[in-house]
Each structure stands twice: as C-alpha cells, then as structure tokens.
Amino acid sequence: MTGGSEERWESALDAVVVYARGALCRRLARGTVSPGGRVVVTGLPRSLDPGSLRARVLDTPGVRVTEARVKVDAAPVAPGAAEGLGREVERLRDAREAVEARRDRQLGLVKEIEGLHPVAPGRKREDPHRRSPVEAWLELADFVDERLTGLHARLAELEEELREAEHALTVAAERLARASTDAPAAHVRTEVCAVLTLDGVEDAATHVRVELEYGVPGAVWVPTYRLTHHQGDGSGRLLLRASVAQRTDEDWTGVRIAFSTADLRRRTDLPRLRSVRLGRRQAAPAPSGWREPPAGLADLFAGYDAAGPRPATAFGPGGAVAGAAAADDDW
Structure with missing residues (x-):
C-alpha cells in the first residue's frame, strides 16, 4: 500500500x-x-x-x-493571513458591542415598565373620601405583566446572542494570537494530521x-x-x-x-487470578526421596565406550610386576 x-x-x-x-x-x-x-x-x-x-x-x-x-x-503562511485575522477580530468586536448596546436598551425598557405602578391622587383633609378605581389598577397590572413577559423573552434572546458573539470573538482572538506567535521568522504554519x-x-x-x-x-x-x-418538606x-x-x-x-472520575493517565493492568479449590482441606503429601534421573544420563559414558577395547593390566595375580619378574630370570 x-x-x-x-x-x-x-x-x-x-x-x-x-x-x-x-x-x-x-x-x-x-x-x-x-x-x-x-x-x-x-x-x-x-x-x-x-x-x-x-x-x-x-x-x-x-x-x-x-x-x-x-x-x-x-x-508557508500567506503574507496577509495575520491581517485578515485582525480584521475579523475587529468585525466581531464591533458586532459584540452592537449586541451589548441592544441588550442595555432592553434592560432600560424593562426597568421603565417595572417602574409603572398606580398612584392615588392627593386628598386634602376637608375633601370627602373617594372610591378607589380598582378596575384601572387591575388593568395597569395586567398591562405591566404582559409587557414584561415580552420584554424578558427578548432580553433572554439578546443575552444568548451576546454570549455567542463573545465566544466567537474569543476564538478569533486566540487564532490571531497563534498566527502572530507561530514561527514568525520562517512564516510556517504547522498542522497535525493522522495518516491511516x-x-x-x-x-x-x-x-x-x-x-x-x-x-x-x-x-x-x-x-x-x-x-x-424547603422547610416542612420530607424530601429535597x-x-x-x-x-x-x-x-x-x-x-x-x-x-x-x-x-469520568477516573485518571486517564493511570496505568491499569489486568489482575492476577489465583486458583481456588472447593472442598475439605487435606494435609500436604510427604515429600518423596526418589527423583527423576537427569536428562542425558545415558550419554554420559558414550565417549568411554567408543574409545575401543580395554587395555591389559600391568600387575599379575601375585601383585608383582610381570616385566620385573622376567628381568630376574635373565639375571
């Protein structure tokens, strides 16, 4: 291949x-x-x-x-790569500031609606008591609740849009920082790959x-x-x-x-399994004195048998040397 x-x-x-x-x-x-x-x-x-x-x-x-x-x-890195990343960072920063401004305006509207509340007109001491316009107060409360519901929904959307804009700006700034520090003298960009x-x-x-x-x-x-x-509840x-x-x-x-709570770099080995015997415990057998003969024992005297016939002995039956006896006869 x-x-x-x-x-x-x-x-x-x-x-x-x-x-x-x-x-x-x-x-x-x-x-x-x-x-x-x-x-x-x-x-x-x-x-x-x-x-x-x-x-x-x-x-x-x-x-x-x-x-x-x-x-x-x-x-090799293109000459204008860092400049393009810089412009992208500026664009994302402007977009983040625009979303933040819309969010602040929405917060102002929420505070303005929250400040609406019924105020009874002033009454002098000699004036008679007047009936409170309860229906008008209830209509104002319904209007405030309905308006705040819509404003808070829009505020949640703007908060999410602001988080996404800040994340995109952070990623672009990180890329610009890497492009500015990765071997600026040689203008070389490295990329890690997997060859399969x-x-x-x-x-x-x-x-x-x-x-x-x-x-x-x-x-x-x-x-x-x-x-x-909660106090009084039996669960939490x-x-x-x-x-x-x-x-x-x-x-x-x-x-x-x-x-995971485990340690990724901790070495894990398979456990060594020991044998388990089921039944009554028996006494260990007594050691035996007999042993198997070592391997190659038959070949120990192979060289002696291949040396030829056995030589004649130099001593006679009486213990005297045969050659010496023959010399005495000559004398």
Whole structure:
C-alpha cells in the first residue's frame, strides 16, 4: 500500500470524555478512498498524545485500519493571513458591542415598565373620601405583566446572542494570537494530521467513515453540588453541576461531553487470578526421596565406550610386576 494514492479528509469533533486529568476526544471523518490508498485526516490538535491515537472504520464491513500514525505537516503562511485575522477580530468586536448596546436598551425598557405602578391622587383633609378605581389598577397590572413577559423573552434572546458573539470573538482572538506567535521568522504554519492505511478496499471509489480517538492533556472538571430543601418538606433536591476548564487547542462548542472520575493517565493492568479449590482441606503429601534421573544420563559414558577395547593390566595375580619378574630370570 505504500505506492497508492493519498486522500485528505477533514474531521469534526463529535464527543469528549473529560477525566480527572486529561480528556479523551472522538473525531469523525468521511470520504472516498481508492484501493491501495492512504487517508490523511486533518484537524487534530497539537496537544494530542501520539501514543493514544486509535482509529477504526464505521458502517463499512470488510474494510479495516491496519496502520495509524501521527504526522505534522508544515506549510508557508500567506503574507496577509495575520491581517485578515485582525480584521475579523475587529468585525466581531464591533458586532459584540452592537449586541451589548441592544441588550442595555432592553434592560432600560424593562426597568421603565417595572417602574409603572398606580398612584392615588392627593386628598386634602376637608375633601370627602373617594372610591378607589380598582378596575384601572387591575388593568395597569395586567398591562405591566404582559409587557414584561415580552420584554424578558427578548432580553433572554439578546443575552444568548451576546454570549455567542463573545465566544466567537474569543476564538478569533486566540487564532490571531497563534498566527502572530507561530514561527514568525520562517512564516510556517504547522498542522497535525493522522495518516491511516486502509485494507479491504475493492472499489475504485469506496465511501468510508472513520472514527479517531485520542487523548489530550490540559483538561479538567470540578463537580459542584447544590442541595435544595424547603422547610416542612420530607424530601429535597440534589443538583450536580460540572465546571470544565480546558486548553486543548480545540473548540468544544456543540460537542457531547461526558465526565469520568477516573485518571486517564493511570496505568491499569489486568489482575492476577489465583486458583481456588472447593472442598475439605487435606494435609500436604510427604515429600518423596526418589527423583527423576537427569536428562542425558545415558550419554554420559558414550565417549568411554567408543574409545575401543580395554587395555591389559600391568600387575599379575601375585601383585608383582610381570616385566620385573622376567628381568630376574635373565639375571
């Protein structure tokens, strides 16, 4: 597969599981791939742990990922990239200020309507008592309630619009800061990608959906508990809220987020299972003195048997040397 073509796919962050330290992110990418080709998935953060990258194919039986590795691409930055980001930041700042001004005007209208209340006309001591216009007071109260309902609904919309404008301004300002500090001398932009090798692709243009999973540091969540109890009630209401802080170089807006109290970087090994015997306990058998002969014992004297016949002994039956006896006879 080294000689196949290479396709570039964009990815989108789908879900995040935030642990006590770190987070596990899940990205989805889709596209067409030819047989023997490789896929380069873009959009990964620079803070990811390369050893935690996992990839698998979804909804395409027979196709599987045989290799997944992290690659960093470098490309020259256009000369006007920083200027364009600066103009975008200015535009978003003006839009934020316009929404904030509309919100302030809406707050003024709410305060103005809330200040409406019936006031009885002044009466001198010699004037007779007059009947209170209760119907007029009730009509004024209904008008105030109806008007405040509409004003508060519009105020909630403006508050949400202001939060979105502030978020967009924050993201644009962060991009401008990165573009201004990422290797300004060489004008090089780096991008982290995942290179995937797919096996089992038979058609010339097979549509494949891929899931990427990787871990990132720089994320943490803190639980907050709130217990509500009314005096005289026999029950209460416990609310659990999670405050999330992250600097993973990714935007988590609109992403499904789950929480875990485990430590993502804690090593987990399988437990060692011990054997368990059921029944009455029996005494251990007495050790035996017999042992199996060592391996290769039969070959210990193989060299001696192959040396030939046994040599004649130099001593006679009486214990005298035969050669010495023959010498005495000559004398």
